[in-house]
Amino acid sequence: MEKAKRKAVFDVVDEYLRRAETMAERMFASGWNEVASSIEPLSNIFVGATEVVVTIDLPYCDSESVKLKIIDEDTLEVYAKTRQMIKLDDFGIKHRRGEFSCFHTVIHVPVPVNEEGISSKLKRGVLEVRLPRAI
């Protein structure tokens, strides 16, 4: 019992550190992951009384290429393949090499949500995901 309780505390600390690292990464990293060929998109979260609305800016993407996954009841993973390969060279960047084929992000939602009833639409290049709040 004592052992289990101590483990739970470490789990909480680990979780806290993991989230702090993720937040720091999201705040300060440029979001162009050359190793994974992915781009971290801009996103926004609106918490309503009955649902959470997450929007994600996805230029160069079509709705068919978007994949959504609820990892925990408060974590949304979004992946979207771009229509074309995006190269840093196309933007005149010479000192870095990078080719990107997708957007990828993991978004922590501030309240628990239900995977059932999730809906999404891509309009004007912005993905809108509606997540019902867990009661």
Added chain:
Amino acid sequence: MDVVRFVERHEVPKKFVLVVGLPDVGLVGVVAASHLVSSLRLKEIASIESELFPPIIVLHEGVPKSPARVFSSPEIVVIVSETAIPANAIHPLADSIVNWASQKGARLVVSVGGMAVQNRQDIEKPKVFAAVSDKSLSKSIRDAAEVLGEGYIVGPYGLILKRCAEMGLPAITLLTQAFYNYPDPEAAAAAVLALNKILDLNVDVSELLHKGEEIRLRAKDVMKRTQAEMAKMNKSQEYDIPPLYG
């Protein structure tokens, strides 16, 4: 030494219209002002320097440049910044822009920005609103924008408008419906069309719309840093309703 300085490299035209495009909601001002610079083939005439700005230079065609620069033709002068303005630099920058414009004989200052709307995805044609330093300017706006009566403007554009009003320098702030924290070239195009009407320009926006996705991706990182600065200056207060009339 002034906290914010204009370093001129070429002569500033007389009786010019000043267009200001600083990073703000949807980067509307930056995208619109950059489009004016390229479409009208404006010449770089000055840079804006300050120790309050991040220690950044931007390379263009191998040449180091200040991220905040001034471009001109004989009739129009455009200020555009390629980097987010730190919240603590907003006041001195706004003062400096108005003082410089006044000293150089500007006849009108037009600031171009965005107005965040939550249902932006559902808006086909973003609407342009205007705030004026003097009610008499409402006529010159004609049908280009709807003049605002009540509300808050948070950030450099509010300060520029107020300072211009105090100094008697005619000024208009154009605010186009836009995504709050996503670069919005469609909104920038609507702002340019409003500028066409107000300033009798003929700037084509088709390239701006055609390259929309590229602009959104290129401007992503500046938008992210701008969002952090907007949070520091309580930009969300623009949604508030002022408690007093008149």
